[in-house]
Amino acid sequence: MTVMTARQVETTEATKGGAPELIKAVPVRHPGRWVAAAIILILAALAIQSLATNPRFGWGTVAAYIMDVNVVRGVGWTLLLTVLSMLLAIILAIVLAFMRQSDNPILRWSSWFWVWFFRGTPIYTQLIFWGLVTVLYPSISLGIPFGPQLATYILSDPSKGFVPAVLGLGLNESAYLAEIFRAGLKSVDKGQVEAAEALGMRGTKIMWRIVLPQAMRVIVPPTGNETIGMLKTTSLVLAVPFTLDLTFVTNALANRTYQPIPLLIVAAAWYLLVTSILMVGQHYIEKYYGRGVDNLVAAATVNPAAAKAAAAGTAAGSDTGTGNTIPGGPTTAGPTIEESGR
C-alpha cells in the first residue's frame, strides 16, 4: 500500500515538474517534390496559355451554348437515363445476387446465365437490339397468357426510344452490378447469418435486415463507380436510336455550326459537373452504410476505460463488471438477474 502511494506521488510530481521535452528533429528533405512541382507548374502554365490564346477553342461559342435550351434538356435526359437505368439495374442485381445464393438450383443457374449473357455481349449491340425489338414486337401487351389483353404499349412509336434505351442500359448494367452485389454479400461474415438463424430469423429477412445492410459498405463504392460510368455510357443510346441525350445534342449542334471543339467542351463540362455532384452523393451514402464500422471515434476512448473498470470490478469481487464504476450507469447488475429470473 505504502509502495503504491509513493509511486503515485512520484508520477504526479513527474508530470507536475513540467511537460517532457518534445522532440524537434530536423525533417527529411524532399527535393524531388520541389522539382516535380516546378515541372508540373510549367506544364500547367503552358496548357492554360494555350487554352486562353488559341482562338480555335472557341470560348465564345462555349459560353453561347453552355446554357443552350437543347443542351440543358440534353443534360436532363442524360440524367434521367442514368438514374432510371441504374435503378432498374440495382433492383435486378439484388434479385440476381439473392438468386445466386439461393438453395434453389434453378434460380442459381438462371442468375448465372443472365450474367453470362448480358456481360458477354457488347452494350452497343444490346442497345441496337433493343431498338430493333420494335421490329420483332411492335407492341407489348399486358394480359393473361393466351387470354385477353389488359393493356397495350406501342413500342414502334419513334418517340419511345427512351424505354428501349433504359432497358438496354439497365439490363446490361444489372449483370455487372450482380457480380458487385454477390461479392458484397459474400464479404459479410457467415457468423452474422448463423446468429440471425439462431434467433429464429429466416432467409429473406436475414438477407434484407442483416446481410445486405452490411454488404452495402462493400457494394456502394464500386456501384458509385458504375453510376458514373453509366452517365457516360448513356452517350451510346444513339444506337437505339434515342436522340435527346447530351452527347447527341452537342454533336448535332457541332455538325450544324461546324464548331466541334467548343461543343465537345460544353459536353465535357456538363459531364464533369454531374459526375462531381454524383461523387458528393456517393460520399454521403458511403457514410450512411459505414455506420458501426467507419468513423467510430469513440471506440478508442471507450475501450481502455471499460477494460480498466472491468478489471477493477473483477478485482473487487463485484457481481458484474463495469456498471458500478461508470457514473450514471446502473449499480450492480447481479441482483436484477435473480429478481427477474424464473
Next chain:
Amino acid sequence: MSASAQTTPNNQPLAAASSLQGAKDLVRIEGVHKYFGEHHVLRGIDMTVKQGEVSVLIGPSGSGKSTLLRCVNHLETISAGRIWVKDELIGYREKGGKLHELHVKEIAQQRRNIGMVFQRFNLFGHKTALENVMEAPVQVKGQDKGAARRRALELLDRVGLSDRAKHYPAQLSGGQQQRVAIARALAMDPELMLFDEPTSALDPELVGDVLNVMKDLAKSGMTMVVVTHEIGFAREVGDTLTFMDGGVVVESGNPREVIANAQQERTRSFLSKVL
C-alpha cells in the same frame, strides 16, 4: 478411441445434482453421429440435460463438443441419431417410420426457444447494442417496438451495459460484446441457452465479467449447455461436467468429482493440462 466409446462409464450424470432430482429432461441426445464428408466428428453421443441444469462440455479442440452444441439448434444437421428439445424432435418430423426434413419456417420456430452465444460474439455490426437486442423480438416475434426497447434496456441493465446501449459493437470491448450477445439471446425468452466457448476469444481480464453474467443466469434457473475451457466455471456453477474426446463422451458426472477424481486416464491427462 472408438474402444473408449464402448467402455464409456455412464455415470448417470444427473444423479449427483441433488437440486435437479425429479426435474424433467429438457434436452435428450440419443446416438448422435455427425460426418463432415469422410470425417467422423461425432461417434454416437448420448446425453440428457434436465430442466434448470447447467451442463458443461469440455474436451480438446476437435473433440466434437462445439459440433454437438450446434446440432442442438440445428445449425448443423446430424447424420444419425435423434435430438429432442422439450420432447420435440429437432430438425425432423417422424412420420410412418420415416424422417421428414422440417421446413425452414418450422426450424426457425424451434430455434426461438433456444438461445445461442457464439465464440466470436457475432453481434450485428451495423446495429447498436440496443438494436441488436431488439432485433429478434421485433422481427421474429412481432413484438411492439416500445415494449421491445424497454425489455432490451432491462436486459442490457442485467448484463451491466445499460450505459452502452447506443454503442456499436466495434465500440465495445470483447467482454462487453459478449454480454450484449447474451442479452440478445435472452431477449427471445429461451428455455435453453447454448454457449459455444463464450470466453475463448476474450482478453483474460475480460473473461470474469462474462462468466459472472453466466453465473447469475445459472442461478436464475436457466438451463444451459456450455462448451468451455473454464474449468473453474464448471466446478463452481456446473451441475454436470462432460469430457469429450474424438467424438465420444469419455466421462461425465458431477464436476467436482470428475475434476478431483476422474475415472478415465484420458480425462486425467486432459485436466492436468488445463487446470
